[in-house]
Amino acid sequence: MLRVRGLSQRYPNGKLALTDFSLTVEAGELVVVLGGNGSGKTTLLRCVTRTVKPTAGEIWLGETNLCALEGESLRRARLELAMIWQHASLVGRSTVLANVASGALGRHSTLRTVLAGMPTSELESARGHLTEVGLADLAEQRAGTLSGGQAQRVAIARALAQRPRVILADEPVASLDPEAAEEIMRLLQRLAASERIAVLCVLHQVELAYTYADRVIGIRAGRLAFDLPRSDVSRETVHRLYLPEAA
Amino acid sequence: MSLVAHPGLNASLATGGWGRAFTIATRFVFVLVGIAIAVQTLIVVEARPQDLITGVHGMADLIRRAMPPDFSKLPAAVWPTLQTVDIALFGTFVGIIIAVPLALLAAANMTPSRYAYYAARAIIGFTRAVPDLVWALLFVTAVGLGPFPGGLALGVHSVGMLGRLFAETIEQMDMAPIHALQLTGARRIQVFSHGIIPSILPALLGISLYRLDENIRSSLVLGFVGAGGIGFELLTAMNLFQYQEVSLLLIIIFVIVLGAERLSATLRERLA
Numbered sequence: 001m002l003r004v005r006g007l008s009q010r011y012p013n014g015k016l017a018l019t020d021f022s023l024t025v026e027a028g029e030l031v032v033v034l035g036g037n038g039s040g041k042t043t044l045l046r047c048v049t050r051t052v053k054p055t056a057g058e059i060w061l062g063e064t065n066l067c068a069l070e071g072e073s074l075r076r077a078r079l080e081l082a083m084i085w086q087h088a089s090l091v092g093r094s095t096v097l098a099n100v101a102s103g104a105l106g107r108h109s110t111l112r113t114v115l116a117g118m119p120t121s122e123l124e125s126a127r128g129h130l131t132e133v134g135l136a137d138l139a140e141q142r143a144g145t146l147s148g149g150q151a152q153r154v155a156i157a158r159a160l161a162q163r164p165r166v167i168l169a170d171e172p173v174a175s176l177d178p179e180a181a182e183e184i185m186r187l188l189q190r191l192a193a194s195e196r197i198a199v200l201c202v203l204h205q206v207e208l209a210y211t212y213a214d215r216v217i218g219i220r221a222g223r224l225a226f227d228l229p230r231s232d233v234s235r236e237t238v239h240r241l242y243l244p245e246a247a
Numbered sequence: 248m249s250l251v252a253h254p255g256l257n258a259s260l261a262t263g264g265w266g267r268a269f270t271i272a273t274r275f276v277f278v279l280v281g282i283a284i285a286v287q288t289l290i291v292v293e294a295r296p297q298d299l300i301t302g303v304h305g306m307a308d309l310i311r312r313a314m315p316p317d318f319s320k321l322p323a324a325v326w327p328t329l330q331t332v333d334i335a336l337f338g339t340f341v342g343i344i345i346a347v348p349l350a351l352l353a354a355a356n357m358t359p360s361r362y363a364y365y366a367a368r369a370i371i372g373f374t375r376a377v378p379d380l381v382w383a384l385l386f387v388t389a390v391g392l393g394p395f396p397g398g399l400a401l402g403v404h405s406v407g408m409l410g411r412l413f414a415e416t417i418e419q420m421d422m423a424p425i426h427a428l429q430l431t432g433a434r435r436i437q438v439f440s441h442g443i444i445p446s447i448l449p450a451l452l453g454i455s456l457y458r459l460d461e462n463i464r465s466s467l468v469l470g471f472v473g474a475g476g477i478g479f480e481l482l483t484a485m486n487l488f489q490y491q492e493v494s495l496l497l498i499i500i501f502v503i504v505l506g507a508e509r510l511s512a513t514l515r516e517r518l519a
Contacts, residue, residue, distance in 0.1 A: 085427070091445050
Protein backbone atom coordinates (compact mmCIF):
# COMPACT_ATOMS: atom_id res chain seq x y z
CA MET A 1 0.00 0.00 0.00
CA LEU A 2 2.78 2.39 0.97
CA ARG A 3 6.02 1.91 -0.92
CA VAL A 4 9.06 4.10 -0.42
CA ARG A 5 11.79 3.67 -3.06
CA GLY A 6 15.31 5.07 -2.89
CA LEU A 7 14.34 8.03 -0.74
CA SER A 8 17.07 10.59 -0.01
CA GLN A 9 16.74 13.88 1.77
CA ARG A 10 19.47 16.48 1.97
CA TYR A 11 18.65 19.57 3.99
CA PRO A 12 19.75 23.01 2.76
CA ASN A 13 22.57 23.00 5.35
CA GLY A 14 24.06 20.04 3.48
CA LYS A 15 23.17 17.42 6.08
CA LEU A 16 22.10 14.15 4.52
CA ALA A 17 19.20 13.01 6.71
CA LEU A 18 18.11 10.02 4.63
CA THR A 19 20.13 7.95 2.17
CA ASP A 20 18.58 5.63 -0.41
CA PHE A 21 15.86 4.51 1.98
CA SER A 22 13.23 1.97 0.93
CA LEU A 23 10.37 0.34 2.76
CA THR A 24 6.98 -1.20 2.10
CA VAL A 25 3.91 -1.33 4.30
CA GLU A 26 1.10 -3.60 3.11
CA ALA A 27 -2.58 -3.04 3.85
CA GLY A 28 -3.48 -4.45 7.25
CA GLU A 29 0.11 -4.38 8.44
CA LEU A 30 1.51 -2.52 11.46
CA VAL A 31 5.16 -1.64 10.88
CA VAL A 32 7.20 -0.04 13.64
CA VAL A 33 10.23 2.12 12.88
CA LEU A 34 12.95 2.19 15.55
CA GLY A 35 16.00 4.39 15.68
CA GLY A 36 17.96 6.76 17.86
CA ASN A 37 17.60 10.52 18.02
CA GLY A 38 18.61 12.14 14.75
CA SER A 39 18.58 8.83 12.88
CA GLY A 40 16.13 10.17 10.28
CA LYS A 41 12.83 8.75 11.55
CA THR A 42 11.05 12.09 11.63
CA THR A 43 12.53 13.13 8.29
CA LEU A 44 11.15 9.90 6.82
CA LEU A 45 7.61 10.77 7.99
CA ARG A 46 7.96 14.39 6.89
CA CYS A 47 8.90 13.18 3.42
CA VAL A 48 6.00 10.74 3.24
CA THR A 49 3.49 13.45 4.21
CA ARG A 50 5.29 15.70 1.74
CA THR A 51 5.78 18.39 4.40
CA VAL A 52 9.23 18.51 2.83
CA LYS A 53 10.09 17.57 -0.76
CA PRO A 54 12.55 14.70 -0.89
CA THR A 55 15.81 15.27 -2.78
CA ALA A 56 15.45 11.94 -4.56
CA GLY A 57 13.27 8.85 -4.56
CA GLU A 58 9.63 7.88 -4.93
CA ILE A 59 6.79 7.53 -2.47
CA TRP A 60 3.96 5.40 -3.79
CA LEU A 61 0.59 5.56 -2.07
CA GLY A 62 -1.33 2.85 -3.92
CA GLU A 63 -0.96 3.88 -7.57
CA THR A 64 0.07 7.50 -6.87
CA ASN A 65 3.61 8.80 -6.61
CA LEU A 66 3.39 11.55 -3.97
CA CYS A 67 6.75 12.99 -5.01
CA ALA A 68 5.32 13.93 -8.40
CA LEU A 69 2.44 15.96 -6.93
CA GLU A 70 2.04 19.60 -6.00
CA GLY A 71 -0.77 21.90 -4.91
CA GLU A 72 -4.33 20.69 -5.47
CA SER A 73 -3.40 17.16 -6.57
CA LEU A 74 -1.17 16.80 -3.49
CA ARG A 75 -4.05 17.97 -1.28
CA ARG A 76 -6.32 15.30 -2.79
CA ALA A 77 -3.67 12.62 -2.36
CA ARG A 78 -3.23 13.54 1.30
CA LEU A 79 -6.84 12.58 1.99
CA GLU A 80 -5.79 8.94 1.97
CA LEU A 81 -2.86 9.54 4.29
CA ALA A 82 -3.64 10.18 7.95
CA MET A 83 -1.12 11.38 10.49
CA ILE A 84 -0.93 11.04 14.27
CA TRP A 85 1.57 12.94 16.41
CA GLN A 86 2.96 12.72 19.91
CA HIS A 87 0.42 15.37 20.88
CA ALA A 88 -3.16 14.96 19.75
CA SER A 89 -3.25 18.40 18.07
CA LEU A 90 -6.99 18.83 18.53
CA VAL A 91 -8.83 22.14 18.35
CA GLY A 92 -9.33 22.46 22.10
CA ARG A 93 -12.35 24.75 22.00
CA SER A 94 -14.33 22.60 19.56
CA THR A 95 -16.29 19.52 20.58
CA VAL A 96 -14.79 16.06 20.30
CA LEU A 97 -17.29 15.27 17.54
CA ALA A 98 -16.35 18.38 15.54
CA ASN A 99 -12.68 17.45 15.84
CA VAL A 100 -13.33 13.94 14.56
CA ALA A 101 -15.50 15.16 11.71
CA SER A 102 -12.85 17.72 10.68
CA GLY A 103 -10.80 14.80 9.40
CA ALA A 104 -13.29 14.53 6.53
CA LEU A 105 -13.17 18.23 5.60
CA GLY A 106 -11.03 17.72 2.53
CA ARG A 107 -13.63 15.47 0.90
CA HIS A 108 -16.26 18.21 0.93
CA SER A 109 -16.57 21.49 -0.91
CA THR A 110 -15.90 24.74 0.87
CA LEU A 111 -19.56 25.61 0.34
CA ARG A 112 -20.88 22.59 2.27
CA THR A 113 -18.61 23.27 5.25
CA VAL A 114 -19.21 27.03 5.38
CA LEU A 115 -19.47 28.67 8.82
CA ALA A 116 -17.67 25.83 10.58
CA GLY A 117 -20.43 23.35 9.69
CA MET A 118 -20.21 19.73 8.54
CA PRO A 119 -22.55 17.61 6.40
CA THR A 120 -24.88 15.58 8.64
CA SER A 121 -23.70 12.31 7.14
CA GLU A 122 -20.14 13.10 8.29
CA LEU A 123 -21.31 13.77 11.84
CA GLU A 124 -22.99 10.36 11.87
CA SER A 125 -19.91 8.55 10.65
CA ALA A 126 -17.81 10.62 13.07
CA ARG A 127 -19.92 9.16 15.89
CA GLY A 128 -19.19 5.74 14.42
CA HIS A 129 -15.44 6.40 14.52
CA LEU A 130 -15.72 7.61 18.12
CA THR A 131 -17.43 4.34 18.99
CA GLU A 132 -14.57 2.48 17.31
CA VAL A 133 -12.07 4.14 19.63
CA GLY A 134 -14.40 3.68 22.61
CA LEU A 135 -15.26 7.31 23.31
CA ALA A 136 -18.83 7.62 21.98
CA ASP A 137 -20.09 9.12 25.24
CA LEU A 138 -17.63 12.06 25.06
CA ALA A 139 -18.86 13.31 21.66
CA GLU A 140 -20.30 16.62 22.91
CA GLN A 141 -17.46 17.41 25.31
CA ARG A 142 -14.86 20.05 24.49
CA ALA A 143 -11.66 18.48 23.20
CA GLY A 144 -9.59 20.64 25.53
CA THR A 145 -10.98 18.83 28.58
CA LEU A 146 -9.75 15.35 27.61
CA SER A 147 -6.90 13.43 29.19
CA GLY A 148 -3.81 12.68 27.10
CA GLY A 149 -4.89 9.14 26.29
CA GLN A 150 -8.45 10.16 25.42
CA ALA A 151 -7.20 13.02 23.23
CA GLN A 152 -4.91 10.64 21.36
CA ARG A 153 -7.81 8.26 20.73
CA VAL A 154 -9.84 11.21 19.39
CA ALA A 155 -6.90 12.03 17.10
CA ILE A 156 -7.07 8.45 15.84
CA ALA A 157 -10.81 8.80 15.29
CA ARG A 158 -10.11 11.99 13.30
CA ALA A 159 -7.60 10.01 11.25
CA LEU A 160 -10.28 7.36 10.61
CA ALA A 161 -12.70 10.08 9.45
CA GLN A 162 -10.25 10.70 6.62
CA ARG A 163 -10.97 7.08 5.56
CA PRO A 164 -7.25 6.66 5.03
CA ARG A 165 -5.40 3.83 3.34
CA VAL A 166 -2.28 4.66 5.33
CA ILE A 167 -1.85 5.92 8.89
CA LEU A 168 1.48 7.44 9.88
CA ALA A 169 2.18 7.77 13.58
CA ASP A 170 5.09 9.81 14.93
CA GLU A 171 5.76 8.62 18.50
CA PRO A 172 2.03 8.46 19.24
CA VAL A 173 2.54 7.24 22.82
CA ALA A 174 5.59 9.28 23.85
CA SER A 175 3.66 11.51 26.25
CA LEU A 176 1.26 8.89 27.62
CA ASP A 177 1.44 6.73 30.73
CA PRO A 178 2.27 3.04 30.11
CA GLU A 179 -1.33 1.89 30.35
CA ALA A 180 -2.64 4.49 27.89
CA ALA A 181 0.33 3.72 25.62
CA GLU A 182 -0.60 0.03 25.47
CA GLU A 183 -4.19 1.00 24.76
CA ILE A 184 -3.22 3.22 21.82
CA MET A 185 -0.95 0.51 20.37
CA ARG A 186 -3.70 -2.12 20.71
CA LEU A 187 -6.07 0.25 18.95
CA LEU A 188 -3.65 0.84 16.05
CA GLN A 189 -3.05 -2.91 15.76
CA ARG A 190 -6.78 -3.64 15.71
CA LEU A 191 -7.51 -0.90 13.14
CA ALA A 192 -4.73 -2.09 10.87
CA ALA A 193 -6.19 -5.57 10.86
CA SER A 194 -9.92 -4.80 10.77
CA GLU A 195 -9.91 -1.77 8.45
CA ARG A 196 -7.07 -3.06 6.25
CA ILE A 197 -5.06 0.13 6.86
CA ALA A 198 -1.30 0.23 6.43
CA VAL A 199 0.13 1.63 9.67
CA LEU A 200 3.66 3.01 9.86
CA CYS A 201 4.54 3.90 13.43
CA VAL A 202 7.71 5.54 14.75
CA LEU A 203 8.38 4.46 18.34
CA HIS A 204 10.92 4.99 21.08
CA GLN A 205 9.59 2.22 23.29
CA VAL A 206 11.32 -0.93 22.05
CA GLU A 207 9.13 -3.20 24.19
CA LEU A 208 5.98 -1.96 22.45
CA ALA A 209 7.54 -2.83 19.10
CA TYR A 210 8.15 -6.44 20.25
CA THR A 211 4.52 -6.71 21.33
CA TYR A 212 2.54 -5.00 18.59
CA ALA A 213 4.54 -4.78 15.38
CA ASP A 214 4.06 -7.13 12.46
CA ARG A 215 7.37 -5.97 11.15
CA VAL A 216 10.16 -3.85 12.65
CA ILE A 217 12.34 -1.49 10.63
CA GLY A 218 15.60 -0.19 12.09
CA ILE A 219 16.97 3.12 10.89
CA ARG A 220 20.46 4.34 11.67
CA ALA A 221 22.22 7.47 10.39
CA GLY A 222 19.58 7.83 7.68
CA ARG A 223 20.05 4.32 6.30
CA LEU A 224 18.03 1.17 6.59
CA ALA A 225 19.64 -0.99 9.31
CA PHE A 226 17.20 -3.91 9.22
CA ASP A 227 13.69 -4.79 8.07
CA LEU A 228 12.50 -7.95 9.79
CA PRO A 229 9.32 -9.73 10.89
CA ARG A 230 8.76 -9.29 14.62
CA SER A 231 9.71 -12.88 15.41
CA ASP A 232 13.13 -12.45 13.76
CA VAL A 233 14.06 -9.27 15.64
CA SER A 234 16.62 -10.06 18.31
CA ARG A 235 17.34 -7.74 21.23
CA GLU A 236 20.93 -7.64 20.05
CA THR A 237 19.89 -6.27 16.65
CA VAL A 238 17.81 -3.53 18.23
CA HIS A 239 20.47 -2.72 20.79
CA ARG A 240 23.05 -2.10 18.09
CA LEU A 241 20.71 0.56 16.63
CA TYR A 242 21.24 2.80 19.65
CA LEU A 243 25.01 2.41 19.96
CA PRO A 244 27.19 5.44 19.18
CA GLU A 245 28.39 5.79 15.60
CA ALA A 246 31.96 4.59 16.23
CA ALA A 247 30.96 1.29 17.89
CA MET B 248 28.15 36.56 61.99
CA SER B 249 27.53 34.55 58.87
CA LEU B 250 26.69 36.46 55.71
CA VAL B 251 25.42 33.57 53.63
CA ALA B 252 22.00 32.43 52.50
CA HIS B 253 19.86 35.46 53.25
CA PRO B 254 18.75 36.65 49.86
CA GLY B 255 16.21 39.41 49.48
CA LEU B 256 15.44 42.69 51.15
CA ASN B 257 16.58 41.80 54.64
CA ALA B 258 19.99 40.51 53.64
CA SER B 259 21.80 43.73 54.45
CA LEU B 260 19.85 44.23 57.69
CA ALA B 261 21.20 40.94 58.92
CA THR B 262 24.77 41.90 58.17
CA GLY B 263 24.99 44.77 60.67
CA GLY B 264 27.42 47.66 60.46
CA TRP B 265 27.49 50.09 57.56
CA GLY B 266 25.34 47.94 55.30
CA ARG B 267 22.53 48.13 57.82
CA ALA B 268 22.85 51.88 58.29
CA PHE B 269 22.80 52.41 54.53
CA THR B 270 19.65 50.32 54.08
CA ILE B 271 17.81 52.22 56.78
CA ALA B 272 18.90 55.54 55.29
CA THR B 273 17.65 54.45 51.86
CA ARG B 274 14.24 53.55 53.23
CA PHE B 275 14.06 56.85 55.08
CA VAL B 276 14.72 58.71 51.84
CA PHE B 277 11.98 56.72 50.05
CA VAL B 278 9.45 57.67 52.73
CA LEU B 279 10.47 61.37 52.54
CA VAL B 280 10.18 61.38 48.74
CA GLY B 281 6.71 59.79 49.00
CA ILE B 282 5.55 62.47 51.43
CA ALA B 283 7.04 65.23 49.27
CA ILE B 284 5.17 63.97 46.20
CA ALA B 285 1.89 63.88 48.13
CA VAL B 286 2.37 67.40 49.52
CA GLN B 287 3.17 68.99 46.15
CA THR B 288 -0.11 67.64 44.73
CA LEU B 289 -1.94 69.66 47.42
CA ILE B 290 -0.22 72.82 46.21
CA VAL B 291 -0.62 72.17 42.49
CA VAL B 292 -4.34 71.31 42.65
CA GLU B 293 -4.84 74.32 44.95
CA ALA B 294 -6.49 72.13 47.56
CA ARG B 295 -8.61 74.11 50.04
CA PRO B 296 -10.28 71.64 52.42
CA GLN B 297 -11.83 74.47 54.45
CA ASP B 298 -13.79 75.61 51.36
CA LEU B 299 -15.08 72.10 50.88
CA ILE B 300 -16.41 72.08 54.42
CA THR B 301 -17.96 75.58 54.43
CA GLY B 302 -19.38 75.12 50.93
CA VAL B 303 -20.95 71.72 51.48
CA HIS B 304 -24.43 73.28 51.85
CA GLY B 305 -24.14 74.45 48.23
CA MET B 306 -23.84 70.84 47.13
CA ALA B 307 -26.70 69.86 49.38
CA ASP B 308 -28.82 72.64 47.85
CA LEU B 309 -28.01 71.45 44.33
CA ILE B 310 -28.94 67.87 45.17
CA ARG B 311 -32.17 69.07 46.84
CA ARG B 312 -33.13 71.02 43.72
CA ALA B 313 -32.36 67.94 41.58
CA MET B 314 -34.90 65.92 43.56
CA PRO B 315 -37.12 64.26 42.55
CA PRO B 316 -35.84 63.32 39.09
CA ASP B 317 -38.14 64.59 36.37
CA PHE B 318 -39.43 61.35 34.88
CA SER B 319 -41.73 63.24 32.50
CA LYS B 320 -38.59 63.87 30.42
CA LEU B 321 -38.01 60.14 30.06
CA PRO B 322 -39.61 59.73 26.59
CA ALA B 323 -37.53 62.63 25.29
CA ALA B 324 -34.38 60.93 26.62
CA VAL B 325 -34.95 57.69 24.70
CA TRP B 326 -33.50 58.92 21.39
CA PRO B 327 -30.32 60.45 22.92
CA THR B 328 -29.82 57.27 24.93
CA LEU B 329 -30.05 55.17 21.79
CA GLN B 330 -27.65 57.60 20.11
CA THR B 331 -25.07 57.23 22.89
CA VAL B 332 -25.25 53.43 22.79
CA ASP B 333 -25.14 53.36 19.00
CA ILE B 334 -22.13 55.69 18.80
CA ALA B 335 -20.32 53.14 20.98
CA LEU B 336 -21.61 50.18 18.94
CA PHE B 337 -20.69 51.87 15.66
CA GLY B 338 -17.25 52.71 17.02
CA THR B 339 -16.71 49.13 18.17
CA PHE B 340 -17.75 47.70 14.79
CA VAL B 341 -15.51 50.13 12.92
CA GLY B 342 -12.69 49.29 15.33
CA ILE B 343 -13.11 45.53 14.79
CA ILE B 344 -13.27 45.88 11.00
CA ILE B 345 -10.01 47.86 10.93
CA ALA B 346 -8.30 45.89 13.72
CA VAL B 347 -8.73 42.35 12.34
CA PRO B 348 -6.65 42.78 9.16
CA LEU B 349 -4.13 44.92 11.05
CA ALA B 350 -3.83 42.24 13.75
CA LEU B 351 -3.15 39.57 11.12
CA LEU B 352 -0.28 41.73 9.83
CA ALA B 353 0.90 42.53 13.35
CA ALA B 354 0.98 38.89 14.54
CA ALA B 355 4.49 37.50 14.20
CA ASN B 356 3.25 34.03 13.18
CA MET B 357 0.89 35.29 10.43
CA THR B 358 2.51 38.39 8.99
CA PRO B 359 3.54 38.14 5.33
CA SER B 360 6.61 40.36 5.80
CA ARG B 361 8.61 42.16 8.45
CA TYR B 362 7.76 45.52 6.92
CA ALA B 363 4.04 44.79 7.13
CA TYR B 364 4.57 43.69 10.73
CA TYR B 365 6.29 46.92 11.77
CA ALA B 366 3.90 49.11 9.78
CA ALA B 367 0.85 47.45 11.37
CA ARG B 368 2.36 47.69 14.86
CA ALA B 369 3.10 51.39 14.27
CA ILE B 370 -0.45 52.15 13.10
CA ILE B 371 -1.93 50.28 16.06
CA GLY B 372 0.35 52.11 18.48
CA PHE B 373 -0.44 55.49 16.93
CA THR B 374 -4.24 55.06 17.10
CA ARG B 375 -3.92 54.17 20.76
CA ALA B 376 -1.54 57.00 21.63
CA VAL B 377 -3.83 59.70 20.22
CA PRO B 378 -6.81 60.15 22.61
CA ASP B 379 -10.35 59.70 21.31
CA LEU B 380 -11.12 63.37 22.03
CA VAL B 381 -8.36 64.42 19.63
CA TRP B 382 -9.59 61.96 16.99
CA ALA B 383 -13.07 63.46 17.46
CA LEU B 384 -11.78 67.00 16.89
CA LEU B 385 -10.01 65.78 13.76
CA PHE B 386 -13.14 64.12 12.35
CA VAL B 387 -15.30 67.14 13.26
CA THR B 388 -13.20 69.25 10.91
CA ALA B 389 -14.01 66.77 8.15
CA VAL B 390 -17.69 65.90 8.69
CA GLY B 391 -18.91 68.57 11.16
CA LEU B 392 -20.39 68.14 14.63
CA GLY B 393 -22.67 65.23 15.51
CA PRO B 394 -22.68 61.55 16.37
CA PHE B 395 -20.88 60.48 13.18
CA PRO B 396 -17.45 62.01 14.02
CA GLY B 397 -17.88 60.67 17.56
CA GLY B 398 -18.41 57.15 16.29
CA LEU B 399 -15.48 57.45 13.91
CA ALA B 400 -13.24 58.72 16.71
CA LEU B 401 -14.17 55.79 18.94
CA GLY B 402 -13.61 53.40 16.05
CA VAL B 403 -10.13 54.62 15.24
CA HIS B 404 -9.10 54.88 18.87
CA SER B 405 -10.43 51.35 19.52
CA VAL B 406 -8.08 49.98 16.86
CA GLY B 407 -5.21 50.67 19.25
CA MET B 408 -6.43 48.30 21.92
CA LEU B 409 -8.28 45.80 19.70
CA GLY B 410 -5.42 45.44 17.23
CA ARG B 411 -2.84 44.81 19.91
CA LEU B 412 -4.91 42.28 21.86
CA PHE B 413 -6.13 40.55 18.67
CA ALA B 414 -2.53 40.20 17.50
CA GLU B 415 -1.48 38.75 20.85
CA THR B 416 -4.36 36.26 20.72
CA ILE B 417 -3.31 35.14 17.24
CA GLU B 418 0.32 34.83 18.31
CA GLN B 419 -0.58 32.66 21.29
CA MET B 420 -2.72 30.32 19.20
CA ASP B 421 -1.73 26.64 19.28
CA MET B 422 -0.55 25.92 15.73
CA ALA B 423 -0.44 22.11 16.08
CA PRO B 424 -4.15 21.57 15.25
CA ILE B 425 -3.79 23.92 12.29
CA HIS B 426 -0.92 21.90 10.84
CA ALA B 427 -2.84 18.71 11.59
CA LEU B 428 -5.84 19.94 9.58
CA GLN B 429 -3.60 21.01 6.69
CA LEU B 430 -2.22 17.49 6.46
CA THR B 431 -5.69 15.88 6.40
CA GLY B 432 -6.09 17.40 2.95
CA ALA B 433 -8.46 20.15 4.07
CA ARG B 434 -8.65 23.25 1.89
CA ARG B 435 -7.15 26.54 3.08
CA ILE B 436 -10.54 28.10 3.78
CA GLN B 437 -11.58 24.99 5.69
CA VAL B 438 -8.45 25.11 7.83
CA PHE B 439 -9.36 28.73 8.56
CA SER B 440 -13.04 28.05 9.33
CA HIS B 441 -12.58 24.82 11.31
CA GLY B 442 -9.14 25.33 12.86
CA ILE B 443 -8.27 28.99 13.30
CA ILE B 444 -11.72 30.53 13.83
CA PRO B 445 -12.86 28.16 16.63
CA SER B 446 -9.47 28.58 18.32
CA ILE B 447 -9.51 32.38 18.52
CA LEU B 448 -13.08 33.62 17.97
CA PRO B 449 -14.18 33.40 21.64
CA ALA B 450 -11.15 35.42 22.74
CA LEU B 451 -11.70 38.02 19.99
CA LEU B 452 -15.38 38.39 20.95
CA GLY B 453 -14.44 38.75 24.61
CA ILE B 454 -11.95 41.51 23.83
CA SER B 455 -14.52 43.27 21.61
CA LEU B 456 -17.19 43.15 24.33
CA TYR B 457 -14.76 44.63 26.80
CA ARG B 458 -13.99 47.39 24.31
CA LEU B 459 -17.74 48.02 23.79
CA ASP B 460 -18.08 48.57 27.52
CA GLU B 461 -15.28 51.15 27.44
CA ASN B 462 -16.66 52.79 24.30
CA ILE B 463 -20.04 53.36 25.92
CA ARG B 464 -18.36 55.34 28.68
CA SER B 465 -16.26 57.28 26.14
CA SER B 466 -19.39 57.91 24.08
CA LEU B 467 -20.94 59.76 27.05
CA VAL B 468 -17.88 62.00 27.35
CA LEU B 469 -17.78 62.62 23.59
CA GLY B 470 -21.44 63.66 23.83
CA PHE B 471 -20.36 66.41 26.19
CA VAL B 472 -18.08 67.91 23.55
CA GLY B 473 -20.63 67.81 20.75
CA ALA B 474 -21.12 64.25 19.54
CA GLY B 475 -24.73 64.37 20.74
CA GLY B 476 -26.54 61.69 22.71
CA ILE B 477 -27.11 61.61 26.41
CA GLY B 478 -23.87 63.47 27.24
CA PHE B 479 -24.98 66.46 25.20
CA GLU B 480 -28.44 66.42 26.85
CA LEU B 481 -26.74 66.46 30.24
CA LEU B 482 -24.62 69.46 29.31
CA THR B 483 -27.66 71.36 27.98
CA ALA B 484 -29.77 70.60 31.05
CA MET B 485 -26.98 71.79 33.34
CA ASN B 486 -26.52 75.01 31.38
CA LEU B 487 -30.28 75.65 31.66
CA PHE B 488 -30.26 74.84 35.41
CA GLN B 489 -32.77 72.01 34.82
CA TYR B 490 -31.43 70.01 37.76
CA GLN B 491 -34.36 67.60 37.98
CA GLU B 492 -33.71 66.66 34.37
CA VAL B 493 -30.00 66.37 35.18
CA SER B 494 -30.72 63.83 37.90
CA LEU B 495 -32.90 61.79 35.52
CA LEU B 496 -30.11 61.81 32.93
CA LEU B 497 -27.59 60.75 35.57
CA ILE B 498 -29.83 57.81 36.47
CA ILE B 499 -30.01 56.82 32.81
CA ILE B 500 -26.21 57.08 32.49
CA PHE B 501 -25.80 54.99 35.62
CA VAL B 502 -28.10 52.31 34.19
CA ILE B 503 -26.38 52.32 30.77
CA VAL B 504 -22.85 52.12 32.17
CA LEU B 505 -23.66 49.49 34.76
CA GLY B 506 -25.82 47.54 32.30
CA ALA B 507 -23.11 47.56 29.63
CA GLU B 508 -20.51 46.47 32.14
CA ARG B 509 -22.64 43.62 33.51
CA LEU B 510 -23.77 42.50 30.05
CA SER B 511 -20.20 42.54 28.76
CA ALA B 512 -18.91 40.66 31.81
CA THR B 513 -21.68 38.05 31.66
CA LEU B 514 -21.21 37.41 27.94
CA ARG B 515 -17.45 37.17 28.38
CA GLU B 516 -17.86 34.61 31.15
CA ARG B 517 -20.10 32.57 28.85
CA LEU B 518 -17.44 32.67 26.14
CA ALA B 519 -14.58 31.62 28.39
